[in-house]
Amino acid sequence: MQSVARVSLVVVLFAVVQQVFLLGVRIDGVHPDVMVLLAIAAGVIGGPRQGALMGFGAGLVADLFLPTPFGLSALTGCLVGFAIGLSTVAFDDSAWWLPTAAALVGSAVYEVGYGMLGVLLGQSQMMHVDYAAIVLVVALTNSILAVPAARLVGWSLPTSQVESVPSAMSSPGIRR
Amino acid sequence: MAKPRRQHRPRTTLVILVLASITLITLDARGQLGSVTSGLQSVASDAMNPVRSAVDAVVRPIGSFFAGSVEYGSVQRQNEKLQEEIGALRQQVSERSDAVQRLAQLSELDHLPFVGSLQTVPAEVIDENASNFEATIGIDVGRANGVALGMPVVGYGGLVGQVVEDQRHTATVRLVTDGQSVVGAAYGKTAGALAVIDGNGSGRPLTGDLVPPGTVLHRGEVFTTSGLQGAVYPPGIPVAEVVSSRTAPSASQESVTLRPMAQLGGMAYVSVVLWGPPS
Numbered sequence: 001m002q003s004v005a006r007v008s009l010v011v012v013l014f015a016v017v018q019q020v021f022l023l024g025v026r027i028d029g030v031h032p033d034v035m036v037l038l039a040i041a042a043g044v045i046g047g048p049r050q051g052a053l054m055g056f057g058a059g060l061v062a063d064l065f066l067p068t069p070f071g072l073s074a075l076t077g078c079l080v081g082f083a084i085g086l087s088t089v090a091f092d093d094s095a096w097w098l099p100t101a102a103a104l105v106g107s108a109v110y111e112v113g114y115g116m117l118g119v120l121l122g123q124s125q126m127m128h129v130d131y132a133a134i135v136l137v138v139a140l141t142n143s144i145l146a147v148p149a150a151r152l153v154g155w156s157l158p159t160s161q162v163e164s165v166p167s168a169m170s171s172p173g174i175r176r
Numbered sequence: 177m178a179k180p181r182r183q184h185r186p187r188t189t190l191v192i193l194v195l196a197s198i199t200l201i202t203l204d205a206r207g208q209l210g211s212v213t214s215g216l217q218s219v220a221s222d223a224m225n226p227v228r229s230a231v232d233a234v235v236r237p238i239g240s241f242f243a244g245s246v247e248y249g250s251v252q253r254q255n256e257k258l259q260e261e262i263g264a265l266r267q268q269v270s271e272r273s274d275a276v277q278r279l280a281q282l283s284e285l286d287h288l289p290f291v292g293s294l295q296t297v298p299a300e301v302i303d304e305n306a307s308n309f310e311a312t313i314g315i316d317v318g319r320a321n322g323v324a325l326g327m328p329v330v331g332y333g334g335l336v337g338q339v340v341e342d343q344r345h346t347a348t349v350r351l352v353t354d355g356q357s358v359v360g361a362a363y364g365k366t367a368g369a370l371a372v373i374d375g376n377g378s379g380r381p382l383t384g385d386l387v388p389p390g391t392v393l394h395r396g397e398v399f400t401t402s403g404l405q406g407a408v409y410p411p412g413i414p415v416a417e418v419v420s421s422r423t424a425p426s427a428s429q430e431s432v433t434l435r436p437m438a439q440l441g442g443m444a445y446v447s448v449v450l451w452g453p454p455s
Contacts, residue, residue: 015224031308033308048190053189056193056197067312067348072197082190086186114309126309127355129309
């Protein structure tokens with residue numbers, strides 16, 4: 001129950017940061033997108049199942065503020081969270097660079113995947129966006145924010161569900 | 177060293193979540209989820225707006241202050257005390273000029289000649305491009321103010337877009353530059369010269385379709401909404417002006433590039449036209 005409250009708190013915190021602060025930050029017309037960082041961090045810290053669950057939940061919250069089809073962020077988020085969890089399972093859990101690298105790659109995959117799924121769902125405007133700029137801005141900002149995000153997500157996840165925690169990310173809330 | 181992780185049937189979880197997502201997307205597309213999602217979006221939007229407004233009120237003058245400070249870097253280096261005074265003064269000026277600019281935009285909305293006798297609701301722009309994949313703005317009026325889906329939104333200069341989501345106290349407007357935007361337009365002095373203006377994404381020029389090859393279009397010529405029967409916009413609203421026009425060899429239509437008449441970047445206020453297509 002406590003972990004549900006913590007996860008909810010972290011997701012709401014990220015949503016507020018995204019909506020209040022980051023929407024106004026424009027780099028080449030593109031704003032950062034930190035909601036996907038939740039799925040990526042949960043995937044790195046908790047494994048594929050936690051990544052998928054966090055991606056789905058955070059995606060649903062993100063969808064509340066987006067004009068795109070409801071559920072699209074949740075679908076992309078759970079796929080990316082799962083993929084990140086699966087692909088990082090074999091890495092050394094003490095690697096300090098893991099969350100940053102996962103954020104870099106995961107964010108790029110998320111943005112491209114989001115656009116492709118959107119086009120498949122009839123969102124033709126998604127064919128007319130500058131993917132290079134979106135991927136670059138979102139991936140770079142998320143890689144910068146990956147370490148604090150991973151700490152927060154590590155704190156929020158239930159300890160029994162934490163499957164691997166990079167030592168650099170360990171926090172009092174995580175029992176390794 | 178990598179260590180084995182506990183497996184909680186992650187693939188089963190993923191399949192369930194993917195199916196749940198697809199179900200939500202399908203229900204949303206069919207409109208069967210409309211009242212639920214719209215209600216949740218209204219609650220989320222209403223909860224976020226006060227926070228956003230408060231932060232914006234603090235951040236906007238500071239942003240203007242820093243923007244202004246860059247121009248006076250040499251002065252700042254000469255005297256730290258003077259820098260503080262200049263900074264404080266510039267902050268005041270920025271605040272005032274920002275307020276004056278916003279006031280000017282608001283008063284301009286009261287005198288839009290192309291709106292005529294149509295009833296409008298002024299709205300403040302509360303966010304811009306909530307998604308990197310859409311050219312949209314959020315406005316601070318919604319169903320409670322008489323705003324409904326499909327209503328045209330205008331700004332200084334011309335058509336801004338159309339309401340595509342309406343919550344209780346907020347709404348989302350798809351800009352004419354969005355890739356999904358299509359506007360039926362008229363041009364030239366002769367009646368019956370019609371075209372379709374397509375958006376190509378945020379920050380990109382518009383495209384004029386269905387203009388017959390060989391049509392003479394001059395730079396700056398204005399396309400207005402056609403207002404044909406069944407059109408989603410009332411007639412006579414300026415949409416875009418011609419930037420370039422050329423006829424490609426053996427093309428079935430002119431290749432027309434247009435620029436939106438409304439200043440879509442940095443808008444503070446817009447007006448929602450309380451108008452719907454005649455049934």
